Amino acid sequence: MKTSYMVCAMTAALALGGMQATWAETTAQILPQTMDMLKYAISVPTYHGNGQVPKLAEYFAGKLRAGGFPAADVQVIPVGETAALIARIHGTGNGKPVVATGHMDVVPANPKDWQRDPFKMVEEDGYIFGRGVADMKTGTVALVQTFIRLKQEGYKPKRDLILALSGDEERGEISTRELAKRFPNAEFVLIAEGGGGTLDPTTGKPTLFEVQAGEKTYADFQVTYTSPGGHSSEPSPDNAIYHLAKAIDRIAAYKFPPMSNEITRASLAALGQRTPGAIGEAMQAFAKNPHDAQAAAVIAADPAYVGQIGTTCVATMLAGGHAPNALPQxxxxxxxxxxxxxxTPAQVRDTLVKVIDDPKAQVSAARPLLGPSASPIRKDVMDAVARAVHQRYPKLDVVPSMASFATDGKVYRAAGIDAYGVAAQFTKPNDTFMHGLNERLPVSEVAASLDYWHTLLKDVGSK
Ligand SMILES: [Zn+2]
Known part of the structure; x- marks a missing residue:
């Protein structure tokens, strides 16, 4: 693999009379190797508990070393059954490093439920299929290939460029915590998932590109009542199920107050312009004036957008009683x-306690929680991403966004490092089946990811 790569790069340089090949030409040349690397990455089933991440990490490390990285600049860090990987291109100046990151793990996939083998990448009808093609082995492979490409071009950034791959983003993020500890002085982290380009579902034309600067915190709470129990032939008003039913009614009726920040105001303003009807108008009005209660009410009535204007809580699972002829304990x-x-999650817990308003209720957090996170909208980041996006789609709007799902970004933000989800891919909404069956990605996005990361990393590296 290494030899053919080198030969291609050299041929390109010679064909151009010794000048360096342009980015577009080199992308076409490294595309076959990138597809091979992706095919291999998909074939390693790196879901939680399967112990396969270290194998993929060693494979990437081998490719990086074969691509010209000194052994000392490539490191595989074992973390339990998984692993993290770091590779570094040293800067000539002493600016703070920029970290580019992705994750090597995937969510599980049951081959019985899929139309094709989830761990064998296939190309059909303009898509590649396989567990991880969208979330997020294409992004991770594009980063590895771009670091190799920068190395082979002899690129000397002004500040260190660090490739950091985590190994348990889908479960636990212990490897991400390991990584975050190692670059406390990073200027910012660019994540190859979250954000990204949206295509119009009918026309397939690009509509906008989002830079995911914040994400909501996921938290489960348990509301529990206990009662003495006893024989069901002797009912007592002190019944855990009756108490709980009242508490659930209060939770259902409660609405958290509208909130906004610079990220959601910018994103609702951009979204509002593109969304027809009352909801679009409400988004624009709320973006201008987050105290506009009427606009907030219109947005809150739409399940797709209520999460953009505040905290949401919803009952999702119920348990109680132990026998049909016994009073519940x-x-x-x-x-x-x-x-x-x-x-903070602690504030939300306090709110739930107040809303339930019953000292008999026990309200506990179901698992350890990481604080919610948002990074400032940085002009340097927004401008650099816009330049990379505009190479493909000139003048397309690049806007900040907040996700209601979680990425490695929150771990970096909790460690005090600004982090931005800037996935290279353009896709139609709900077209990739991330985490689901028959996960897929338009094959065009592999080459596009190579172009984008090459431009973006050279841009931020030269500052
Ligand atoms: Zn992911």
Whole structure:
């Protein structure tokens, strides 16, 4: 693989009379190797508990070393059954390093449920299929290939460019914490997932590109009642199920107050311009004046957008009682919350306690929580991303966004490092089946990812 890569690069240089090949030409040349690398990456089933991430990390490390990285600049860090990987291109100046990151793990896939083998990448009808093609082995492979390409071009950034790959983003993020500890002085982190380009579902034309600067915190709370129990022929009003039912009614009726930040105001303004009807108008009005209660009410009535203007909590699971002929000894409900940046899980718990307004209720957090996170909208980041996007789609709007799902970004933000989800790919909404069956990605996005990361990393590296 290494030899053919070198030969191609050299042929290109010679064909241009010794001048360096342009980015577009080199992308076409490294595309076959990139597809091979992606095919291999998909074939390694790196889901949680399968112990396969170290194998993929060693494979990437081998490719990086074969591509010209000194052994000392490539490191595989074992973390339990998984691993993280770091590679570094040293800068000539002493600016703070920029980190580019992706994850090597995937969510599980049951071959029985898929139309094709999930761990064998196939290309059909303009798409590549396989577990991880969208989330996010294409992004990760594009980063590895771009670092090799920069090395082979002899690119000397002004500040260190660091490739950091995590190995358990889908579960635990212990490897991400390991990585975050190693670059406390990073200027910012660019994540190859989250954000990215959207295509119009009918025309397939690009509509906008999002830079994911914040994400909501996921938190589960458990509301539990206990009662003495006893024989069901002797009912007592002290019944855990009755108490819980009242508490659930109060939770259902409660609306968290509208919130906004510079990210959601910018993103709702951009979205509002593209969304027809009352909801679009409400988005624009709310973006201008987040105290506009009427606009907030219109947005809150739409399940697709209510999460953009505040914390949401919803009952998702119920348990209680132990026999049809016994009074319940306990009853509980799981309440899943998506917490707006600026609010802590502890504050949401306090709110739930107040809303339930019953000292008999026990309200506990179901798992350890990481604070909500938002990074400032940085002009240097927005401008660099826009330049990379505009090479493909000139003048396309590049806007900040907040996600209601979680990425490695929150781990970096919790460590005090600005992090931005800037996935290279353009896709139609809900077209990639991430985490689902028959995950896919338009094959065009592999080459596009190579172009984009090459431009973006050279841009931020030269500052
Ligand atoms: Zn992912």
């Amino acid at each position: 306990s009853a509980s409900v799981t309440v899943n919350c998506r917490i707006f940046p600026g609010t």
